[in-house]
Amino acid sequence: MQEPTLDAETVTALVEDAAAAPSMHNAQPWKFRFLSGARTFHLRADLDRAMPRSDPTNRALHLGCGAALFNLRVAAAHAGWEPTTRLLPEPADPTLLASVRLAGPTGPDDLLAALYPAIHRRHTSRFPFDEREIPAGIQAELGDAARREGAQLAFPSTWHVETLLDLTHDAEGRETLDPTAFEDVARWTRIDAATADTATDGIPAYAFGPRQRDGKAPVRDFAGRRPVADRGTAAFEHTPHLALLGTADDQPADWLSAGQALERVLLLATLHGLATSLTSHALESRDLRWLARDPLTAMAYVQILVRLGYGPEGPATPRRPVRDVLDID
Numbered sequence: 001m002q003e004p005t006l007d008a009e010t011v012t013a014l015v016e017d018a019a020a021a022p023s024m025h026n027a028q029p030w031k032f033r034f035l036s037g038a039r040t041f042h043l044r045a046d047l048d049r050a051m052p053r054s055d056p057t058n059r060a061l062h063l064g065c066g067a068a069l070f071n072l073r074v075a076a077a078h079a080g081w082e083p084t085t086r087l088l089p090e091p092a093d094p095t096l097l098a099s100v101r102l103a104g105p106t107g108p109d110d111l112l113a114a115l116y117p118a119i120h121r122r123h124t125s126r127f128p129f130d131e132r133e134i135p136a137g138i139q140a141e142l143g144d145a146a147r148r149e150g151a152q153l154a155f156p157s158t159w160h161v162e163t164l165l166d167l168t169h170d171a172e173g174r175e176t177l178d179p180t181a182f183e184d185v186a187r188w189t190r191i192d193a194a195t196a197d198t199a200t201d202g203i204p205a206y207a208f209g210p211r212q213r214d215g216k217a218p219v220r221d222f223a224g225r226r227p228v229a230d231r232g233t234a235a236f237e238h239t240p241h242l243a244l245l246g247t248a249d250d251q252p253a254d255w256l257s258a259g260q261a262l263e264r265v266l267l268l269a270t271l272h273g274l275a276t277s278l279t280s281h282a283l284e285s286r287d288l289r290w291l292a293r294d295p296l297t298a299m300a301y302v303q304i305l306v307r308l309g310y311g312p313e314g315p316a317t318p319r320r321p322v323r324d325v326l327d328i329d
Helices: 008-018 059-078 137-148 157-176 183-187 193-198 253-270 286-291
Strands: 030-035 040-045 083-085 096-102 153-156 211-214 232-235 241-245 274-281 301-309 326-328
Touching: 008 030, 008 059, 008 326, 030 059, 040 059, 059 253, 059 301, 083 253, 083 301, 096 253, 137 211, 137 253, 157 241, 157 286, 183 274, 211 253, 253 274, 253 301
Parallel strands: 030 326, 211 232
Antiparallel strands: 030 040, 040 096, 083 096, 153 241, 241 301, 274 301
16 A cells, blocks of 8 residues: 655644644644654643633643544544554653654554544534434444543433533523633633634634523523624523533543543534534533532543534634644654
């Protein structure tokens, strides 16, 4: 088999695909370095993009970087390479989150490569979804996708969905009462039209979605009390379809695995025609996060709450130029 091309243009395209991943408030907290001689990518955390108020342990930062790592694996497999991945390869260097060696064209993962068309189709949708059920077969496939990356995806029962919605409302109330709680959101949202149109990171106002005038969907209102021109309101679903993604442990390696599992689930959901959104609101407080666990499953630590359904795909949010996140040696 002929070895695929691996020039600077190809490396740049791989990182562009990786950087299409979701991250908390679209902060894109990653840096890539490609070591040409070793055909290896290094993925590092960009701590300048951390969120000390909402994510003091950098758990969510690791989730986002894990999602970008998974996209890189998918893109490499699609290009004909076999990505050999190590998490936290240097214990003395905790910002080095992963290495990915392109081991050659001998056996790329077809299951990974098949997800590639969804990388740039997947967008967070903060719009109303239909009330119709998600087929059990699709739910089973999504659960299997999470298990392939060492995580668990659980679709909670009706009573636990109500608990999760209550926890989300509790988090919203705490944010209203605490004047410092909105600091990270304010930093990473782009309200005015000029900023939204030129931003390379964060969440622009056009991606906020409408205000929720009815329904129970746990969609975070990134505007807060700030006015947003021409935003409008809408009725959301009364019985949202939620899934908990979690892990057996709660260390940095588990967070990276959870981020990869999350992106695997999101890409597969996209291929199945599902729209998705994410919320960590109730998971940003230690006590609320503990209560979010589903006692009917063996999931020990909830890492993210996923909302799925049939509805409009959200708009694409801005991405940093690849030259800002990639170095080639």
